[in-house]
Amino acid sequence: MMNNVLLVAKREIRQILAMKSFWLTLLILPVALALGPIFTSTLDDDEPSRVVMVDRSGGDVAAAIKARFMADDDRATLRRLSRYVQRYDLEEADPQAVWTQHDRWYTDADIATFRASGGVDSALEKIAAVKPDGVPEFEDDNPRYTFMPATSQLQGLQGEEFGQAAQALFDSDADDAPEMVVLIGENYPENPEIGLFSANQPNPVFVSGLQETLTGDLRTRLLASRGITGAEAAAIQSAVPAIAVSTPPPGGGAREALLVRSIVPLALAYILMMSLMLTGSWMLQGSVEERSNKLLESLLACIRPEELMYGKLLGGLAVGLLMILVWGGCAGIAAYATQGVISDLIRPALEPVSSPGIILAILYFFIAGYILISAMFVAIGAMVDSMSEAQGYLMPVILGLLLPITFLIQAILAGKDSMLIDLLTWIPLWTPFAVLARLGLGIETWVMIAAGALLAVAILVEMIFIGRLFRASLLTTGQKPTLKRVLERFRAQPQ
Amino acid sequence: MSVLQVSNLVKRFDNVLAVDDLSFSVSQGEIFGFLGGNGAGKTTTLRMVLDIIRPTSGSITVLGGAPDRRQANAIGFLPEERGLYSGMSAIDTIIYFGRLKGMSPGDARRRGMALLERFDLAGRAKSDIGDMSKGMAQKVQLATALVNDPQLLMLDEPFSGLDPVNQGLLEAEILSASQRGAAVIFSTHVMQHAERLCDRLLLLRKGRKRFEGTLEEARGQLPASLVAVSSSDLSDIAGVHSASAIGEASDGWQEYRVQLAPGIAPESILEHCSTSGIALRRWDERRASLHDIFVHMVGEEGSNNDE
The missing domain is CATH 3.40.50.300 (P-loop containing nucleotide triphosphate hydrolases)
Structure with missing residues (x-):
């Protein structure tokens, strides 16, 4: 019997491997994963927004605005540098530096200190001296805004003509065409109206920064007019609370850690689902071909229906495992090639799936899930005469299977103990997905063993009923598989 | 075996x-x-x-x-x-x-x-x-x-x-x-x-x-038939189910289409003619084809039914 099962499985594997769709699907995931970051970095618009400032009030206001946005950029750089140092334990580079102090929201004074000590370049030199091998380089983001000088033509225009000229600049094809123009009138601050011309909807962060800077400036002037000296007014304006920040180190926060730990388990559940859908549809195609090409009778003269069914399941399982092996290999190569960030991320991500017991459990639930669900595809293939007829039965099965898995993944990402997760763990159809996905959250051993045992019983029962359905359906061409007929075939004994 | x-x-x-x-x-x-x-x-x-x-x-x-x-x-x-x-x-x-x-x-x-x-x-x-x-x-x-x-x-x-x-x-x-x-x-x-x-x-x-x-x-399951030319009436011979004349007699010789009774072999009728002095000029036995046998035994049974 086993020999025939292996022969059928081998033929199934060869048939699927001969399909172009198999190779396309096999390669599409690694290619997508490889191209994804490239596309993302291409699509990410990290170019600074170009801003033209026209300050007819003397130039101090424009300078204050520029200083404000530069300070914001430096604060962001300081924060990123601090997280980098914290993640890779690099505090020894300069224990007194502001960027090794991770417990605060950086104030203007911190930024001034950072600049005074040489800024990011000086910090990176110190870090380089202590940075171990394998720690990736620090990558800073571009500043958010770049300020360009106004053309002389724009400087001389007033009213509507100024607006039209600004619009013309926005519409020009030049690479350095500005995206915003800010006009500060000659009567500022008596007339505090500021003109903001923008190529698109203005960025709220920019508007908010602009407003805060100008508000501070106006209030300082107002305080001075009430007899308070400029220095005192400035001190009042710059009075800010020192916000102490307590945050877990990168990857160490409860939710962040949970997400990292759940990456591999969720990927396993997702890959199981993906490869099942793909190999299931190929197996279905093979079954439909056997029926529509009328070669079942020739086969059944040589082998038992059960051997045919088991061979198909084994063939599908082998193809599915092959796909996963290739995808896993690609992921391994990517991790090895990139080392640094990815390997640093993968280490904690692999932690929940690295013990021998868990690896065995993964293999068991993976294979059991494959058999459980592939058998349904094979049964559908045995009942229908064409792929279009098969689609009609396949859609409800796929939807019924996938929707709860989608909710399951969302519940796991939310990191909450959910009744849905518990429920799906105990329903054999979703047990493999639920158990695999829960490995990151943590699943009790007894739950895993009991759910696995229940799954094994469900597969045995399924094999009995689907075996009957398969056997009874094989030679019945031209009969619509109505619910009544399907139920009859579930009960059918060998005729 | x-x-x-x-x-x-x-x-x-x-x-x-x-x-x-x-x-x-x-x-x-x-x-x-x-x-x-x-x-x-x-x-x-x-x-x-x-x-x-x-x-x-x-x-x-x-x-x-x-x-x-x-x-x-x-x-x-x-x-x-x-x-x-x-x-x-x-x-x-x-x-x-x-x-x-x-x-x-x-x-x-x-x-x-x-x-x-x-x-x-x-x-x-x-x-x-x-x-x-x-x-x-x-x-x-x-x-x-x-x-x-x-x-x-x-x-x-x-x-x-x-x-x-x-x-x-x-x-x-x-x-x-x-x-x-x-x-x-x-x-x-x-x-x-x-x-x-x-x-x-x-x-x-x-x-x-x-x-x-x-x-x-x-x-053997089908009655045999034959065509014979004789100067005597063949319908009276025992074992002959019917003998119908074909066309007009010529110089006393008549052509007959002879249908034998079930189970009667043509050879036995020929033997009877020889021993009884019945003159024969022609004796053509017509063997039943499998098609005739099939139609006779299976008939017009449900030809459109599935097996």
């Missing part, structure tokens, strides 16, 4: 009696014709012999045992509805079926190539079935049935869809299998093939056996 023995076989599908108390046997080297109209139960019987379906009652002995897939190694089967994997090459298809019948890959390949050579398809051994004509694909399927040199070869409507050249090739394969000692059973609607090939025949009607025996024995 009996290769296949069927005894009191009954198969019922719900309320339909497909095979009704059928018994027959087929010996080594014998070519056995399985004749009957559509829905007579031929395919159902063959499926029971192959253990694809199980009988309601009765027994089947194939190659000395009950039907079982383990006997597939010694059985060749060509179903009525034919088809192969379109993406598989001719030789791989034959090897696959050979392997399913327990052959080693090497033996299956050698035998498969020999068969393709014989069927003038050696040059297309590596062609996909989907790229072949229907006739070529049918020959490949015949090769899948013959690859294991079966002791029992069962062919269900093997001539349907074949052109005259390939029908001749198939006839030669059937005779060759029989000559090497295989029992061959084939069902057919084409009586000429059965007449030419079969050692014995079985006629089925609505699942029930109407006749089993040789062609001569089958002919």
Whole structure:
């Protein structure tokens, strides 16, 4: 019997491997994963927004605005540098530096200190001296805004003509065409109206920064007019609370850690689902071909229906495992090639799936899930005469299977103990997905063993009923598989 | 030696009696014709012999045992509805079926190539079935049935869809299998093939056996007829059912169409004429064809029913 099962499985594997769709699907995931970051970095618009400032009030206001946005950029750089140092334990580079102090929201004074000590370049030199091998380089983001000088033509225009000229600049094809123009009138601050011309909807962060800077400036002037000296007014304006920040180190926060730990388990559940859908549809195609090409009778003269069914399941399982092996290999190569960030991320991500017991459990639930669900595809293939007829039965099965898995993944990402997760763990159809996905959250051993045992019983029962359905359906061409007929075939004994 | 023995076989599908108390046997080297109209139960019987379906009652002995897939190694089967994997090459298809019948890959390949050579398809051994004509694909399927040199070869409507050249090739394969000692059973609607090939025949009607025996024995089931020219009236002879004159008599000689009573051999009437001094100028016996026998025994039975 086993020999025939292996022969059928081998033929199934060869048939699927001969399909172009198999190779396309096999390669599409690694290619997508490889191209994804490239596309993302291409699509990410990290170019600074170009801003033209026209300050007819003397130039101090424009300078204050520029200083404000530069300070914001430096604060962001300081924060990123601090997280980098914290993640890779690099505090020894300069224990007194502001960027090794991770417990605060950086104030203007911190930024001034950072600049005074040489800024990011000086910090990176110190870090380089202590940075171990394998720690990736620090990558800073571009500043958010770049300020360009106004053309002389724009400087001389007033009213509507100024607006039209600004619009013309926005519409020009030049690479350095500005995206915003800010006009500060000659009567500022008596007339505090500021003109903001923008190529698109203005960025709220920019508007908010602009407003805060100008508000501070106006209030300082107002305080001075009430007899308070400029220095005192400035001190009042710059009075800010020192916000102490307590945050877990990168990857160490409860939710962040949970997400990292759940990456591999969720990927396993997702890959199981993906490869099942793909190999299931190929197996279905093979079954439909056997029926529509009328070669079942020739086969059944040589082998038992059960051997045919088991061979198909084994063939599908082998193809599915092959796909996963290739995808896993690609992921391994990517991790090895990139080392640094990815390997640093993968280490904690692999932690929940690295013990021998868990690896065995993964293999068991993976294979059991494959058999459980592939058998349904094979049964559908045995009942229908064409792929279009098969689609009609396949859609409800796929939807019924996938929707709860989608909710399951969302519940796991939310990191909450959910009744849905518990429920799906105990329903054999979703047990493999639920158990695999829960490995990151943590699943009790007894739950895993009991759910696995229940799954094994469900597969045995399924094999009995689907075996009957398969056997009874094989030679019945031209009969619509109505619910009544399907139920009859579930009960059918060998005729 | 009996290769296949069927005894009191009954198969019922719900309320339909497909095979009704059928018994027959087929010996080594014998070519056995399985004749009957559509829905007579031929395919159902063959499926029971192959253990694809199980009988309601009765027994089947194939190659000395009950039907079982383990006997597939010694059985060749060509179903009525034919088809192969379109993406598989001719030789791989034959090897696959050979392997399913327990052959080693090497033996299956050698035998498969020999068969393709014989069927003038050696040059297309590596062609996909989907790229072949229907006739070529049918020959490949015949090769899948013959690859294991079966002791029992069962062919269900093997001539349907074949052109005259390939029908001749198939006839030669059937005779060759029989000559090497295989029992061959084939069902057919084409009586000429059965007449030419079969050692014995079985006629089925609505699942029930109407006749089993040789062609001569089958002919004996129909009243004989003949055309004779005589100077005497032939209708008075004992054993003659009717003798009707054809045309006008000429110089006292009359042509008769003579229908004999059932079971009466023409030779006995000829002998009677000779001994009784009845002058005869012409004596043409007309032998019943298998077609006549089939129509007589099976008649106009449900020709559109499924089996």
